[in-house]
Structure formats: C-alpha cells, structure tokens
Amino acid sequence: MRMRFIELSVGAFMVLGIIALVLMAFRVSGLSLQDNGDTYTVKARFENLGGLTERAKVSMAGVTIGRVSKIYLDHEWYAAVVEMEINKSMSTISVDSSAAILTAGLLGEKYIGISVGAEDDNLKHGDWIEDTQSAIVLEELIGRFLFSKAEE
Amino acid sequence: MLQQLQNIGKRGVLAMESIGRATLLLWHSVFWGGPGSAGFADLLKQIYAVGIRSLIIIVVAGFFVGMVLGLQGYNILVDFGSAAALGTMVSLTLLRELGPVVTALLFAGRAGSALTAEIGLMKATEQLSAMEMMGVDPLKRVITPRLWAGIISMPILALLFSTVGIWGGAFVAIDMLGIDDGAYWGNMQSAVEFYDDVIKGVIKSIVFGIVVTWIAVCQGYDSVPTSEGIGKATTQTVVISSLAVLGLDFVLTAVMLGGV
Numbered sequence: 577m578r579m580r581f582i583e584l585s586v587g588a589f590m591v592l593g594i595i596a597l598v599l600m601a602f603r604v605s606g607l608s609l610q611d612n613g614d615t616y617t618v619k620a621r622f623e624n625l626g627g628l629t630e631r632a633k634v635s636m637a638g639v640t641i642g643r644v645s646k647i648y649l650d651h652e653w654y655a656a657v658v659e660m661e662i663n664k665s666m667s668t669i670s671v672d673s674s675a676a677i678l679t680a681g682l683l684g685e686k687y688i689g690i691s692v693g694a695e696d697d698n699l700k701h702g703d704w705i706e707d708t709q710s711a712i713v714l715e716e717l718i719g720r721f722l723f724s725k726a727e728e
Numbered sequence: 729m730l731q732q733l734q735n736i737g738k739r740g741v742l743a744m745e746s747i748g749r750a751t752l753l754l755w756h757s758v759f760w761g762g763p764g765s766a767g768f769a770d771l772l773k774q775i776y777a778v779g780i781r782s783l784i785i786i787v788v789a790g791f792f793v794g795m796v797l798g799l800q801g802y803n804i805l806v807d808f809g810s811a812a813a814l815g816t817m818v819s820l821t822l823l824r825e826l827g828p829v830v831t832a833l834l835f836a837g838r839a840g841s842a843l844t845a846e847i848g849l850m851k852a853t854e855q856l857s858a859m860e861m862m863g864v865d866p867l868k869r870v871i872t873p874r875l876w877a878g879i880i881s882m883p884i885l886a887l888l889f890s891t892v893g894i895w896g897g898a899f900v901a902i903d904m905l906g907i908d909d910g911a912y913w914g915n916m917q918s919a920v921e922f923y924d925d926v927i928k929g930v931i932k933s934i935v936f937g938i939v940v941t942w943i944a945v946c947q948g949y950d951s952v953p954t955s956e957g958i959g960k961a962t963t964q965t966v967v968i969s970s971l972a973v974l975g976l977d978f979v980l981t982a983v984m985l986g987g988v
Binding site: 579582583585586589590592593596597599600601603604605606631633685 | 769772773775776779780783819823881883884887888890891894913916917918920921922925926930
C-alpha cells in the first residue's frame with residue numbers, strides 16, 4: 577500500500593514537471609507548433625537596418641505573418657540583405673509590395689512591416705522585394721534637423 | 729615557520745584526496761550504474777523523499793518570490809511608464825536566474841542536509857560496513873539511487889518554481905495592480921525564447937541538481953561517524969553546496985550568454 581502511494585506520487589510529480597514545461601513552452605514563451613515547415617523565403621535589400629535582428633517579426637497590417645531568418649551584407653551593393661520566412665498561408669503578396677523597418681512603440685523592438693501593392697503577380701520563394709524603406713535612425717534625423725536649422 | 733608550511737601542505741593533500749574520492753564516488757555511482765541499477769523501487773522511494781517532500785517549500789517560496797518580483801518590478805517600471813513590461817521582467821528573471829538558483833539553495837537546505845544526515849547515520853551505525861560484509865555494494869545500493877533522484881527531481885522542482893512564480897507575478901500584476909492581462913502575457917511571450925530561456929534554465933538546474941546531491945552524498949559518505957561529525961557534515965553540505973551553486977551560476981551564465 578505504501579509503495580503504491582509512493583509510485584503514484586512520483587508519477588504525479590513527473591506529470592507535474594511535464595505540465596510545467598508545456599506551460600513554459602506555450603503560455604510563457606509563445607511557442608507555436610505550426611510555424612516551421614510551411615514557409616517560403618523572400619529577400620529584401622535595406623540601406624540601413626538600424627538594429628533589426630534575426631527572428632524579428634514580419635508583419636502586415638499589424639498581424640505577424642513571418643520572421644526574419646537571416647541577415648547578411650551584400651558585398652556588391654554595400655547594403656544589408658534580409659531574408660524573411662513568410663507563412664505559406666500568406667502566399668498572396670503582390671510583387672510590388674513594399675517593406676519598411678519599423679519600431680514597435682518609441683523604444684520597442686524593430687520589425688518589418690509589409691504593405692501590399694497592386695500587381696496581380698504574387699511573390700514566390702526566393703523573390704526580392706524591390707521597394708524598401710530603411711530604419712529611421714534617430715541620430716541621422718537629429719543631424720539633418722540641426723543642419724537645416726543652421727542653414728536658415 | 730616550517731610547521732605552518734607543513735600544515736598548509738597537509739591541508740592541500742587532504743583536500744585533494746577528498747576531491748578525488750568524491751569524483752570516484754560520482755563516477756562509480758552515476759555513470760557506472762544507470763538510474764535503475766539499484767532497482768527501480770529504490771529510485772522511486774528516493775525521488776519521493778528528495779523531490780516530493782521538497783515540493784511544498786518550493787511551491788510556496790516560488791509563489792512569494794513571484795509576487796515580490798511583481799510588486800518591486802512594478803514600482804521600478806512605473807516610473808518609466810513601462811509597467812506593461814512587467815511580465816517580461818518577472819518571467820525572464822525567474823526562468824534565467826531565480827528559478828534554478830533559489831530552488832537549488834532551498835533544495836540544498838531541505839533535501840541535501842537530510843541526505844547527508846541519513847548517510848552519515850548509516851555510516852555511524854555501521855550499516856554501510858554491514859552491507860559490504862554481505863557483499864552488497866553500498867555505492868550502488870545507497871548512493872546511486874539518491875544521486876539519480878536528485879538529478880531527476882531538481883529540474884522538475886525548478887520548473888515548478890518558475891511556473892508558480894510567473895503565476896504569482898501575474899496574480900499581483902493583473903489582479904492587484906491592474907495591469908492589462910494581455911500586456912502581461914503578450915509582452916512575455918514575445919520576449920521569452922523557448923530554447924534560450926526555458927531550456928537553458930533547465931540545463932542550469934540539472935547541473936545544480938548534480939552538484940548539490942553530489943556534495944550532500946559525499947559529505948555523508950565521508951563524515952566522521954560520530955554525532956558531532958554528522959552535525960558538522962550536515963552544516964558543511966549546506967554551506968558548500970550553496971556557495972558552489974552561486975559560483976557555478978555565474979560560470980554557467982557566462983558560458984551560456986557568452987561575452988566573458
């Protein structure tokens with residue numbers, strides 16, 4: 577009887593541990609099961625990333641549709657190339673869509689916002705988004721402001 | 729002068745000897761024999777004694793630590809107008825640091841000391857020698873299941889500590905301070921990475937589990953078999969394993985986060 581109690585409680589203990597891990601995975605770290613596998617990659621060139629990192633969100637109208645998978649420097653253009661993994665369910669992004677690096681809130685993290693274009697053709701795996709807008713770098717803005725003030 | 733030098737040398741040799749014995753003990757009982765080598769029932773009994781008996785103190789401590797983090801964090805963050813980041817702060821603090829470390833400290837006090845006292849008393853009443861006389865290896869019979877129980881229980885306890893703490897923080901933040909519950913959980917989910925935060929915390933707690941039970945078991949096995957010796961060994965267990973946990977925590981964090 578006593579052994580049975582010990583076995584039962586150890587079993588419950590183990591299950592509790594697994595439940596805690598699952599809670600951590602889904603409730604706390606927001607892991608979702610369907611996000612890998614069915615994605616396609618789209619590339620874009622930016623003049624300045626201004627603090628965009630890998631795994632940053634790619635969103636359209638505020639809804640997350642993918643993640644930044646890779647960032648590297650293009651040696652011919654001296655521009656940053658960002659590879660984005662977009663969910664297959666969002667397969668109807670027209671070829672003349674534009675990508676901009678935006679900031680969540682005043683001091684929040686950087687993400688990529690995509691605004692849809694008007695063309696009928698859609699972006700396919702490996703395509704480039706031509707129309708891009710770099711991150712707004714605060715120092716540059718201030719510099720430009722000061723410069724224009726000095727000219728007045 | 730020479731006498732003092734000799735004393736230092738003697739202490740060094742003794743320390744080296746005990747580290748060597750401890751390593752051999754770990755080697756023989758953990759890697760030599762798997763978790764079930766002393767019988768599955770023994771392992772279960774030890775998990776019950778080491779893990780489940782520590783459950784209440786871990787859960788209560790976790791809840792209060794989470795609540796305090798919520799309250800303190802709120803008072804700091806509200807000055808910067810970013811009280812919505814409270815969930816991120818509470819969860820990252822618990823998962824990366826406080827969960828594994830505080831659990832290990834409580835575990836050393838609750839389970840480690842009990843292990844040392846138990847094994848020390850076994851030695852003092854010559855149960856260990858009796859086992860050897862009967863041809864039973866006391867390492868396999870006594871030490872292995874206890875070590876494995878510690879290694880298995882510690883990550884589970886640390887995970888439960890963090891979970892309860894995060895919900896404790898949520899209780900204070902959402903129900904008492906009136907932070908929007910979407911902001912609390914949403915910011916947390918976007919900041920916490922499953923591998924970088926949760927899994928690394930689990931790895932930390934496994935390492936702490938090994939270290940704390942190892943020290944406890946060695947202290948018991950090496951103790952002077954008198955009532956005074958057992959008392960001293962028990963104190964030593966708590967002191968050494970707490971220091972080891974705090975020191976190792978820095979090393980592990982530096983290795984995992986990089987940058988040092």
